[in-house]
Amino acid sequence: MTMSNNGLLKSSLSKKYVMALTGLFLCLFLVGHLVGNLQLFIPGEEGVVTFNEYAKFMTSNPAIKILSYLTYAGIIFHMLDGFYLTIQNRKARPVKYVVEKGSANSSWSSRNMALLGTILLVFLVTHMSNFWYVMHFELPIPVDGGVKDLHHVVMTFFSPENQYALVCTILYVVAMVSMGLHLWHGFQSAFQSLGVNHPKYTPLVKKFGAAFSILVPAAFAAIPVYLYYTQLA
Numbered sequence: 001m002t003m004s005n006n007g008l009l010k011s012s013l014s015k016k017y018v019m020a021l022t023g024l025f026l027c028l029f030l031v032g033h034l035v036g037n038l039q040l041f042i043p044g045e046e047g048v049v050t051f052n053e054y055a056k057f058m059t060s061n062p063a064i065k066i067l068s069y070l071t072y073a074g075i076i077f078h079m080l081d082g083f084y085l086t087i088q089n090r091k092a093r094p095v096k097y098v099v100e101k102g103s104a105n106s107s108w109s110s111r112n113m114a115l116l117g118t119i120l121l122v123f124l125v126t127h128m129s130n131f132w133y134v135m136h137f138e139l140p141i142p143v144d145g146g147v148k149d150l151h152h153v154v155m156t157f158f159s160p161e162n163q164y165a166l167v168c169t170i171l172y173v174v175a176m177v178s179m180g181l182h183l184w185h186g187f188q189s190a191f192q193s194l195g196v197n198h199p200k201y202t203p204l205v206k207k208f209g210a211a212f213s214i215l216v217p218a219a220f221a222a223i224p225v226y227l228y229y230t231q232l233a
Contacts, residue, residue: 004219010015013179015081015084015085016085016193017083017193018077018078018131018187019081019082019085019190019193020098020190020193021154021190021194021195022074022075022077022078022081023078023186023187023190024187024190025070025071025074026071026074026075027077027183027187027212029067029074029189030216030220031216033084034060034216034220036051036054037220037223038056038219038223039051039054040151040154040223040226040227040231041223041226047151048149048152051150051151051154052148052149053147054145055135055148055150056123056147056148059135059136065221066223069089070154075124079117079121082113082114082117082126083114083117085089086114094107097174098115102109102222107185108181109181109182109185110185110189112181113182113186115177116179116181117151117182119174119178120175120176120178120182123172123175123178126165130158131150131154132158133152134153135150135153139153140145141212151172155227155231157229158224158227158228158231158233159227160228160231161231165228166228168224168233169190169224169228171223172220172224173221173224175219176220176221177217177221179214179216179217179220180213180216180218182213183209183212183213183216184209184210184213187205187209187212188205188209191205191209195233212228
C-alpha cells in the first residue's frame with residue numbers, strides 16, 4: 001500500500017501519523033479536563049460554585065466549543081485509525097508468531113491497544129451520557145440567570161444513596177487503569193511514529209510518558225473514589 005496509489009490517509013505511514021497526532025492532542029485534552037475535574041476536591045459551597053462555573057465556561061465559551069469539536073473529531077479519527085492499524089498488523093503477521101512470540105517482542109499493552117481502546121470507548125459513551133448529556137439536555141436553565149448545577153449531578157451519581165454508585169466507581173477505576181495502559185504504550189509510540197528519536201531526548205520522553213500514564217489516570221480515578229467515600233462517611 002503506497003501513498004501515491006492510495007492517497008495520504010490510505011497509506012500505513014500516514015495512518016500512524018494521524019494516530020500519533022490525534023493521540024497527543026487527546027493527551028492535552030486529558031490534562032485540561034483533569035484540571036477542571038480536580039475542582040471536585042474543593043469542599044463546601046466554594047467547590048460547588050467553582051465547579052459549576054467551570055462547567056458553564058466549558059459549555060458556553062466559543063473557543064472551547066471549537067476545541068470540543070476538534071476533540072470529538074480527534075477521538076473518532078484516533079479510534080478508527082487504531083482499529084484499522086490493528087487489522088493491518090494482524091493480517092501482516094502469522095497467527096502462530098503472535099501467539100508464541102508476542103510476549104517476547106512487545107508489551108501486553110502494545111499487543112492489546114484495540115482492547116484497551118474499546119474499553120475506553122465504552123467508558124466515554126457512558127460517561128458522556130451520564131454527565132455531558134444531562135448537562136446539556138436535562139438540567140433546567142436557572143430562571144435567575146445562574147449556572148446549571150452539574151456539581152449536584154456528579155455528587156449524586158457517586159453518592160452511596162445511588163445503588164449503582166459503588167459499581168460505577170469501580171468501573172470508573174477499571175477504565176482509568178485501561179487508560180493508563182493505553183497511554184503507557186501510546187505516548188512513547190506516538191513520538192516514534194513521528195520520527196522523534198534521539199539518544200539524548202528519547203529516554204526523557206519515555207520517562208515523561210511513564211509518569212503521565214500513571215499520574216493522570218490515577219488523578220482521574222481518585223475523584224470518584226473520593227466522592228463516594230466522603231459521602232459514605
